[in-house]
Amino acid sequence: MADVFDSYALADAWDEMFEGPGVPRGPYRALFAALQPLGAEELRFRAEQLARVFTDRGVTFDYAGDERPFPLDLIPRIIDAAEWDLIGRAVRQRVRTLEAFLADVYGPRQVFHDGVVPWSLLHSSPHFHRVAHGIEVRTRIHIAGIDIVRDEHGNFRVLEDNVRTPSGVSYVLENRLAMMRTLPALFAEQRVRPVDEYPARLLNALRRAAPAHVADPTVVVLTPGVHNAAYFEHALLARLMGVGLVEGRDLVCENNRVYMITTHGKRPVHVIYRRVDDEYLDPLHFHADSTLGCPGLLNAARSRNVTIANAVGNGVADDKLLYTYVPELMKYYLGEEPLIGNVESYRLEDRDTLDWALGNLSGLVLKPVDGAGGKGIVIGPQASEETLDALATAVRDDPRGWIAQRPVALSTSPSLIGELPRPRHVDLRPFAVNDGDDVWLLPGGLTRVALPEGELVVNSSQGGGSKDTWVLTDDRGAAARPMEYGPPPAHWEPSRSAAWDGADQ
Numbered sequence: 001m002a003d004v005f006d007s008y009a010l011a012d013a014w015d016e017m018f019e020g021p022g023v024p025r026g027p028y029r030a031l032f033a034a035l036q037p038l039g040a041e042e043l044r045f046r047a048e049q050l051a052r053v054f055t056d057r058g059v060t061f062d063y064a065g066d067e068r069p070f071p072l073d074l075i076p077r078i079i080d081a082a083e084w085d086l087i088g089r090a091v092r093q094r095v096r097t098l099e100a101f102l103a104d105v106y107g108p109r110q111v112f113h114d115g116v117v118p119w120s121l122l123h124s125s126p127h128f129h130r131v132a133h134g135i136e137v138r139t140r141i142h143i144a145g146i147d148i149v150r151d152e153h154g155n156f157r158v159l160e161d162n163v164r165t166p167s168g169v170s171y172v173l174e175n176r177l178a179m180m181r182t183l184p185a186l187f188a189e190q191r192v193r194p195v196d197e198y199p200a201r202l203l204n205a206l207r208r209a210a211p212a213h214v215a216d217p218t219v220v221v222l223t224p225g226v227h228n229a230a231y232f233e234h235a236l237l238a239r240l241m242g243v244g245l246v247e248g249r250d251l252v253c254e255n256n257r258v259y260m261i262t263t264h265g266k267r268p269v270h271v272i273y274r275r276v277d278d279e280y281l282d283p284l285h286f287h288a289d290s291t292l293g294c295p296g297l298l299n300a301a302r303s304r305n306v307t308i309a310n311a312v313g314n315g316v317a318d319d320k321l322l323y324t325y326v327p328e329l330m331k332y333y334l335g336e337e338p339l340i341g342n343v344e345s346y347r348l349e350d351r352d353t354l355d356w357a358l359g360n361l362s363g364l365v366l367k368p369v370d371g372a373g374g375k376g377i378v379i380g381p382q383a384s385e386e387t388l389d390a391l392a393t394a395v396r397d398d399p400r401g402w403i404a405q406r407p408v409a410l411s412t413s414p415s416l417i418g419e420l421p422r423p424r425h426v427d428l429r430p431f432a433v434n435d436g437d438d439v440w441l442l443p444g445g446l447t448r449v450a451l452p453e454g455e456l457v458v459n460s461s462q463g464g465g466s467k468d469t470w471v472l473t474d475d476r477g478a479a480a481r482p483m484e485y486g487p488p489p490a491h492w493e494p495s496r497s498a499a500w501d502g503a504d505q
Helices: 026-035 040-057 082-107 121-122 167-184 182-187 198-208 231-241 298-301 325-333 350-360 383-398
Strands: 018-020 060-063 064-071 077-079 144-148 156-162 219-222 243-245 251-254 255-263 265-269 271-274 308-309 345-347 365-368 402-405 412-417 421-427 429-435 439-441 446-449 465-467 469-471
Touching: 026 077, 026 182, 040 167, 077 082, 082 144, 082 156, 082 325, 082 429, 082 439, 167 182, 167 198, 167 446, 167 465, 198 219, 198 231, 198 271, 198 308, 198 429, 219 231, 231 243, 251 298, 255 298, 298 308, 308 439, 345 350, 350 383, 412 446, 412 465
Parallel strands: 077 469, 219 243, 219 271, 271 308
Antiparallel strands: 060 064, 144 156, 144 421, 144 429, 251 255, 255 265, 345 402, 365 402, 412 421, 421 446, 429 439, 446 465
16 A cells, blocks of 8 residues: 555644654654544545534634634644754743733733833833733733744744733644544554643633632633634633633623622622633723623723733733844743744834835735734735835834734644645744743643645644644653543532522523
């Protein structure tokens, strides 16, 4: 039988699975041996099984108005224990830095007085909110998603930071469940760290973030509603944590306290894991016509009667111009060098740098500083002359609104395209949970795949897919175990309020 990888041609990038034609890297040898004898028909059958699992479980994503099963590739991505240790330490370092920066931004602002970051960045950031200044919180970043890529030389680089409302963790959980059901034998042969600890870790961090005077806090997940592209994730996390899933209309603020309206009357709410953007969270302070949030939430937070996670105003740390300062911020707050560096980036507010960038747009990647989901990115080497001309005008008119980066040929990983594996570019979003004392990483995170050949934008909103991400361990006792989603595991100890009885959903 022909080897399914016989026709696999390495791209002009670092390949995650192969160090040379037909030569798998160490962590992939067992997977390679298992997949090698399979025929195209068998691969297609297994891929169809995966898709059916997602369809049956309602694991969908809204792509261009079309609700479709989230694309999960049959071939997992594997990270060995040593590389995961580096990623883990680097992400913790990054989260600690951004946490210190945000506490400074909405507190003494010493980093600006000391000239490490210019005042102009703060005052021009679209996601800096003065109304959040002085709101006392134990932690500002409860959940972070730090996007990491591997460059042409095999070195990890941080691509961007997401500390507002990072999404995608539900697909990590569902990917693992689907893979264990479809390819159970692979897990019997591999030492893969499990991922099903995430809901308990998240619930613990949210409960610990509750106002100090609350002994048994009520936690809710605030969603914009069923029409939001990530609604599946909101509902899944609420169910796995055993907490209420609410919309803005389910909440009311009275005397600077937040209550949830249930069929048994009003119940106090102490922690809101919000999946609603700042600008729609509280119509008293932001968009007055918003119905997605609840009037008075910020006043309740300022009175220390409710905690909003992640904190309002975190978007100033997601600003891609701020991203260029993170290495300096690490030295300033932690006295440390970055364990994983940034992609080489350029600030365009400097006139000489702007002129140089405008003359080299075809060789750069330009990103809007407040962009999300891959929107607005222009990859110069792949762009048309018409696109570059329009980009030059936009950048010249608003240099603060853009950063330039060196193009990085993201690493590739074999992905099943049709009936055979083909190299496709990937990134990695590790998810970190910060409980105020420690930053815990979900083992693996979300590997996103750019499905069109040669495409570098991996975002789901741009048609990308995903892979199950396996973190190997040398401890067989910590290997993957069967995972089923149902009631919270017996070892969880949710509060009495977690059993939200009688609320309308």
